[in-house]
Amino acid sequence: MQRCCPPAEIAPHAFGGAAELLKAVADPHRLRILATLASARDEVCVCDFTAALPLNQPTVSHHLKLLRDAGLVASERRGTWVYYRLAPGAHERVSAAVAAALAPAVPA
Amino acid sequence: MQRCCPPAEIAPHAFGGAAELLKAVADPHRLRILATLASARDEVCVCDFTAALPLNQPTVSHHLKLLRDAGLVASERRGTWVYYRLAPGAHERVSAAVAAALAPAVPA
């Protein structure tokens, strides 16, 4: 029986960090939160999320914490309310994680 | 007590499809598979993945099926072996899913 192919080079990287970042984004509600922050280009109050999303307040807070831990959003407390905004470079970081895996090899 | 903010517009989209696509990508082993296919710019035999990844053969087959169901890779059987290649537009589709959420609002 013939060989199946030339040995084939397997990508060496672990992609652990990229997977973590993408997992933080791979949820419809979190995507909607991010889209809101991105289109707002400004801070958004948590109360707006709890009012608009079909989720209870603790669940919204949980998703916001995941995004915060991933470094994709930043929060600031002003009085009783907490405002979230997109972290600088959030889009670039996620795009880079995607490109690290799916971008074709660059010829030297 | 003062109002927290101007009402704030929440993104209406559901982002269900984007989340599904990103979930298919948000795994270190699947990212490595995709990176291998992207850098190979050619088809890769399944046997190369089972040999290089720290996973058993059924697990590799499972990840390949997920990527196939997501439309990110295509497979072709030739004799005993099965070869996988990156589906055309895979990078664009994932990038678009990311941009749909994180790209800032485009001014009209």
Next chain:
DNA sequence: TCGTTGCATTGACACACTTCGATATTGCGG
């Protein structure tokens, strides 16, 4: 036809994730 090899599928298990109710924390107004 028969055995072997490569890959896919099935069933089961352990773990992580999403969601919620209950409770704690923080800050404001009275």
Next chain:
DNA sequence: CCGCAATATCGAAGTGTGTCAATGCAACGA
């Protein structure tokens, strides 16, 4: 100081995901 309102955290329930051993299926060679 006390009560209230806005968020955060905790604990539990239900669901999904990654992994493997066992098995099935397809193609090749003898």
